[in-house]
Amino acid sequence: MAAATAAAAPPRRGRWLRWLLIASAALLALAALGVALAPSALEAQKPRIAAAVEARTGRQLTLAGPVGLKFSLFPTVTMEDVALANMPGGSRPAMARVGRVEAEFALLPLLSRRLELRRLVLRAPDILLETDEAGRPNWVFAPPGTASEQAVPPDSPPSAPPGEVATSTPRPPPLSVERVTVTDGRLVHRNGVTGRTRTLAVERFRTEPVAGADGLLRLDGAVALDGLPVTVGGEAGGPARLFGASETSPWPVRLAVAAGGAEARVEGAAAQPLRARGWRVSVVANVPDLARFAATFPNMPAPPLRDLDLSATLADPGPDAGRRLPRFSDLRVSLGANDLSWLWPGLRLSGLRVDAPRDDAPFSLEGQAAAGAVPLRLSGSLGAPRPWLVGAAAPEPWPIDLGFGAGAATASLKGGVADVTRGALGFDLALAMRVPDVAALSPLAGRPLPPVRDLSFDARVSERGRGFAAGAFLRDLRVSSSAGDAAGNLTYVIGQRQGLVGELTSRRLDLDALLPPPAATAAPAPGAAAPPSAPPAGDGRVIPDLPLPVDALRITQGNLRWTLEDLVAGGVPMRQVLVAVAVEDGRARLDPFIATLPGGQAMVRGSADATVDPPALQVSAQTSGFDLAPMLAALRAPPRVAGRIDLDADLRGVGRDLRAVAAGLSGHLGLALVDGTLDAALLQGLPPELRRVVLPRGAGAGGAIPFPCGALRVQFEEGAARLRALLAETGIGRVGGEGVMNLRDETLALRLLPDLRVGGLALRAPVNVAGTLAAPRVGVSPEAAAAAGLGALLSLQRTPDRDLQGLAGLLGGGGSGSAALP
Structure with a gap:
């Protein structure tokens, strides 16, 4: 009952x-x-x-x-x-x-x-x-x-078969x-x-019987949905069938709707229209301007797309369909030519099409576009959309098979999602890229790209956290190109801080080949006068106030270890290179960087701490038998000095830019040079007569002066660099020194003590270096000059005059030249 x-x-x-x-x-x-x-x-x-x-x-x-x-x-x-x-x-x-x-x-x-x-x-x-x-x-x-039917949810399935009435x-x-x-x-x-509230304002609406069609009404109206004008026209069944008084045939509908420049045609029928049961309609729509159409819909942002066409067949999902979203089939969505510069500069879509034969079957995509002069392509298929829309009773895999193209470059993404019933869980994708010429993609990147050829990239990609919310795993990563190769496993971490964790190995890597080409400079017009040289910019300081990226440590976290058999950087070839970098909780650590360079091995360690204010930095370096020639080449400096150098440095400072760090620098720096030479061009400032006397016999303007050894040790204390030891021995004598260089204001207070043998003369005259790093002032005091002259005269005497020796000593010079040089 x-x-x-x-x-x-x-x-x-x-x-x-x-x-x-x-x-x-x-x-x-x-x-x-x-x-x-x-x-x-x-x-x-x-x-x-x-x-x-x-x-x-x-x-x-x-x-x-x-x-x-x-x-x-x-x-x-x-x-x-x-x-x-x-x-x-x-x-x-x-x-x-x-x-x-x-x-x-x-x-x-x-x-x-x-x-x-x-x-x-x-x-x-x-x-x-x-x-x-x-x-x-x-x-x-x-x-x-009576018991209120309001307790029954409005979309509950019927309790009896359609059409049964007690x-x-x-x-x-x-x-x-x-x-x-x-x-x-x-x-x-x-x-x-x-x-949420929606309002349909009816300006006019009318129906009239369709001649020769029993119970069919012609509709015509003008309404406004939330302010969007809509016109409606077409035909539909009459009230008798609508209210169930006659159930011998479905209630038909054939409508044409226009709103916001968009047009749609709907044609179909419903077995129980008031219960929204047993309905099936075909929809064909055209939207010339999507942004205009969506402008009056609340909470519906729409991109400025044009020429959108859609066709599909929609049907009642049935009483046991869970979330009552319509079933669809024969879905086709297409976009015509669109300017997508708002998405990417210079990007223009030629066409995009999506085809879905059923909502429980994979759908396909195909599109063409261009970024500047680079043609772009997209093709492939994705899994059935229905599990995303209404879920599924059991986990269902969702396949992904997409291909991309940019000029001659290609990429593919294949794999799937293990479970889409509770959102996206279990991504497992194979990513592959092949780029014959990286520089050809410069218009796509919007800047010059390096001239790397035959780039190949392969990796297995899986999510770290639901839907890549916490990052991604890149396993079995393999990269090869004309610039080098790399292989390993990486984890890209997303969270409060983000970064890379993993380990890479490379047989060869040329960092110079990864640099973009230098910008071309326009040639001056023939006969045009050269523009006047601009005055030097800056504040007259040598140490720049270059900002240091220490604040990035607050949002970065990672741990990367990279081993390279051969590395080229700045023209310097290196072998057996190890780089280990770790960033955690606002602190970074380079421990270590080890490389075998021509003539010896170099090791650098460093750290930065952004948790203190101002940030603290520390660096230490050691080399043994370091060949200066490739080092100067890497620095693009003239090869004025050659030889092998030993380095021992341990420096600490605080600040947010290089100048501030130098102003508070503490630690030590030690250098030792052996088997070196000096370019004779360093003496070009001397008068020709003196240069001929000073230069060793046979050494021309481009010759070399022997530099058997040299040593330097500087102690840094709160930005004051004090010379603890300075000794340079050359083919014409030796030079010592003492003094202080203040890095806070870049002032100099140095005293050089040369002891030279020139043409049989012994020259000893202290040289004072004052001024600043940008404008040093070099001079000799009159007393020192007089003492040097007396010393030179005494060095020519077979039996030095004792009175002249005493006078030279009082003026600050030496005595006999026999004790100065061996």
């Missing part, structure tokens, strides 16, 4: 309209039976009409305005200011209000319990369809004293409407769960 009662339950959606029409039918029946009654008699029937409607719906019907009757062969009943109450707790008292109702009906069909409206006019209708916070709709009615439930009278006219209306839908 309960099942029969449930099966007999009338459809919930659209019942407010049915009961409104029942009220009209009751009023029309009373008018037909009492046609001779005076209008005052009709006014007296208003309480009975309202009571009848409330008995069937549980809602109060208010007939505030007059009720009139125009008697003829087809009488017309008029009502003004009609209102139907809303559900308890609704957002407003009335669910529906109509300013004026005019209904012209036929008398004879009433005798057989049929209501035939020849004309129905609704002026200023205002209808509210809403749900409360629990999702219960106001269009579900229940007579007083014999104890009376059907409403069969209804047919020939012509309907609606003006100045409004239909509001309010979602009480989300709080």
Whole structure:
């Protein structure tokens, strides 16, 4: 019995309209039976009409305005200011209000319990369809004293097969409407769960019978959805089939809709239209300007795309479909030519097409575009879209097979997602790229790319965290090109800090080959005068205030170890290179960098701490037998000095730029040079006569001066660099020194002590170096010059004069030259 009662339950959606029409039918029946009654008699029937409607719906019907009757062969009943109450707790008292109702009906069909409206006019209708916070709709009615159907979710499946109606439930009278006219209306839908409200303003809407088609109505209207003007035209089934009075055939619909420059055609039928059951429609749409179409839709950002075409067949998912999203088939979406410079500079789409034969089968993609002069291509397929839309009862793999092209370069992404029922879980993708010429992709990158050829990249990509939210794993990574190779495993970490973790090995890597080509300079026009040289920029300091990227340590975290058999950097070939870098919690550590260079091995360690203010930095370096020639070549410096050098340095400082670090530098620096030479060009500033005397015999302007050994040790204390030891021994003598170089203001206070043998003369004259690093001042005091002259004279005497020796000593010079040089 309960099942029969449930099966007999009338459809919930659209019942407010049915009961409104029942009220009209009751009023029309009373008018037909009492046609001779005076209008005052009709006014007296208003309480009975309202009571009848409330008995069937549980809602109060208010007939505030007059009720009139125009008697003829087809009488017309008029009502003004009609209102139907809303559900308890609704957002407003009335669910529906109509300013004026005019209904012209036929008398004879009433005798057989049929209501035939020849004309129905609704002026200023205002209808509210809403749900409360629990999702219960106001269009579900229940007579007083019965269990409310509002407790039943509005989209619950029917309790009985479609079309079954219990014999104890009376059907409403069969209804047919020939012509309907609606003006100045409004239909509001309010979602009480989300709080979202949509409004359909009806400027005009009318229907009329289609000649030669039984029960088919022609529709024509102009409405506005949330301010977006919409025009509607087409054909649909009549009310008799809509309200279930005749179920011998589906309720047909054929519509053409235009809004915001977009057009759509809908054609199909529904077995139970008011219950949204058993429907199937074909949709064809064209949107010339997507941004214009979406401008009036709230919370619907749309990219500025043009020429969007869509066609699909949509169908009822059935009562057991879980989330009630429509099924679709024969889906085709295409985009025409579009300027996508807003997405990437110079990017232009030629066309894009998506084809999905069914929502439970893979769909394909194909597109062409260009970035500048580089043609781009996309093709491939992705898994079925339905698991993403409605989920699945069991985990389902979701395949991915995509191919990309950019000029002669190609890339592919193949694999899949293990489970898409709970979001994307278990990405396992094979990424491959082949680039014959990297420089050819410069227009795509927007800047010059290095001239690397035959680039090959392969890796297995999987997610670190759901949907790559925490990064990605790159396993079995292999890279090869004309610039070198690399292989290993990497993890890209995304979180509060991000970075790389892993280990790489390389047989060969040429960092110079990875540099972009230098920018071309325009040749001056023939005969054009050279522009005046610009004055030197800056503040006259040698140490630049170059910012150091220490703040990046606060957002970076990683640990990378890279071993290279051969490395080229700055023209310097290196072998057996090891680089180990770690960044954690705002602290970075280079420990170590080891490389075997020509003539010896170099090792560097360093650290940076961005957790203190100002940041602290430290670097230490050691070399043994380091050949200066390739080092100077790497620094692009003239090869003025050659030899092998030993280095021992340990320096510490604080600051955010190089100048600030130098101003507070502490530590030590030690250098030792052996088997060296000096370029004779360093003496070009001397007069020719003196240069011929000073240079060793046979050494021309481009010759070399022997530099057997040299040593330097500098102690740094809070930016003050103090010479603890300075000794340089050359083929013409030796030089010592002492003094301080202040790195805070770059001032110099140095004293060089040369002890030279020139043409049989012994020269000893202290040289003072003052000024700044940018403008040093070199000079000899008069006393030192006089002492040097006396010393030179004494060096020529076979028996030095003792009085002259004493005078030279008082002036600061030496005595006999025999004790100065061996």
